[in-house]
Amino acid sequence: MKLPVCRARSQSVSRSAARWLIPGTAILLSACHKPAPPLPSAHIHYEVGPAYNQDGVWRYPRQEFAWRESGLAVVDGDTSPHITADGEIYDPKAMTGSHPTLQLPVQVTVRNLDNGRQIEVRLNDRGPKQRGRLISLTPQAAAAIGMGRDPARVEVIENELPSRIFAETLPGGPLLDMKAAPVGTVQTEALDTAAMPQTASVDQPQAGSQQVQPASLPSLPVVYTQGWATPGSLWIEVGRFTQRSYAAIEASRAGGTVNYASDNNGPGWVVRVGPFSGVADADAALDHALALGLTGAHIVVE
Known part of the structure; x- marks a missing residue:
């Protein structure tokens, strides 16, 4: 003997539930979405x-x-x-x-x-x-x-x-602030106005x-x-110094070398560590230099 299957009722319940769930879901979504x-x-x-x-x-x-x-x-x-x-x-x-x-x-x-x-x-x-x-x-x-x-x-x-x-x-x-420019002491003297050339007034420039x-x-x-x-190799430039003795001290701390350079940053003794072929190795060396307190260290390509 087969038992009756209430498919219609089940379907009806599902549709009824959907009618309640869909509006509720929309309300929840609208409440969560903030522009x-x-x-x-x-x-x-x-x-x-x-x-x-x-x-x-x-x-x-x-x-x-x-x-x-x-x-x-x-x-x-x-x-x-x-x-x-x-x-x-x-x-x-x-x-x-x-x-x-x-x-x-x-x-x-x-x-x-x-x-x-x-x-x-x-x-x-x-x-x-x-x-x-x-x-x-x-x-x-x-x-x-x-x-x-x-x-x-x-x-x-x-x-x-x-x-x-x-x-x-x-x-x-x-820009130079004209109103803030220093003014010195000025001595004045009356002149014969008849002998003075006639001039037109000129507006003073205003700051900005x-x-x-x-x-x-x-x-x-x-x-x-x-x-x-x-393409070049990656280096850690620790710092630039005007005296070689100071550069040698920092090179000793960082395990780098000292070389003289004269470029757009000016002449000086440059301390570098490297070279490194990969970015990961250069990043690790940079972290090590910063941990030593060499806060001017940065990655360069040469």
């Missing part, structure tokens, strides 16, 4: 900023117009909408990037030493967050220079003219009169120039 707060308006300005501590290493932002350095570049880790350090709205499709200490914004040439590609980039933010990295690039800029997920060996050269234009025209730039608040900065083209690949 992201709107971004503040762009307020593009010139930025140097105070010293700050990043992952145990102190950074000292400074203004430079003849800067040149080699190191490792990475792709931006945070591509969500946010305001950059110089007040721009971050755009992952723009040819921009970040640097820990240069004034912002600044225009640079980035050359991928592994494949010879060269691009123009505007640095407009602080970063990268990972120690031992020279710059980070947007996904667009990284693709243009032929970068993958791994750090790329690069040389970065500042372009002085556009960088100076940013400094002189953006709000917050280092050349600085304009732009809505945005011109976009750099998404193009690259193909050059020669010049």
Whole structure:
């Protein structure tokens, strides 16, 4: 004898439950979903900023117009909408990037030493967050220079003219404040006004009169120039010293060598540890140098 199967009732119960569950689920989803707060308006300005501590290493932002350095570049880790350090709205499709200490914004040439590609980039933010990295690039800029997920060996050269234009025209730039200029003691004497030449009145320049608040900065083209690949080895540069005796002391602590160098950073005795063929080995050596208190240590390519 077969027992009756109540399929219709079961189906009815399932549909009835669904009618209760679906609206409830929608209510729960709507309660959990909160729209992201709107971004503040762009307020593009010139930025140097105070010293700050990043992952145990102190950074000292400074203004430079003849800067040149080699190191490792990475792709931006945070591509969500946010305001950059110089007040721009971050755009992952723009040819921009970040640097820990240069004034912002600044225009640079980035050359991928592994494949010879060269691009123009505007640095407009602080970063990268990972120690031992020279710059980070947007996904667009990284693709243009032929970068993958791994750090790329690069040389970065500042372009002085556009960088100076940013400094002189953006709000917050280092313009001379005319009203704050020192005034010495002046003695006056009455003159014969008939003998004086007639002059027209001239408006005095006002501080910041050349600085304009732009809505945005011109976009750099998404193009690259193909050059020669010049891959080099990774080194840890511990520091640069004016006297060889001081350099020898630091070299002894770090287990490095001392060499004389004269480049855009000026003449001096340079202490380096290496070379290292891989990024992991260079990172480990950098961590060791920082643990010894050699806070100026950083990765370079040569």
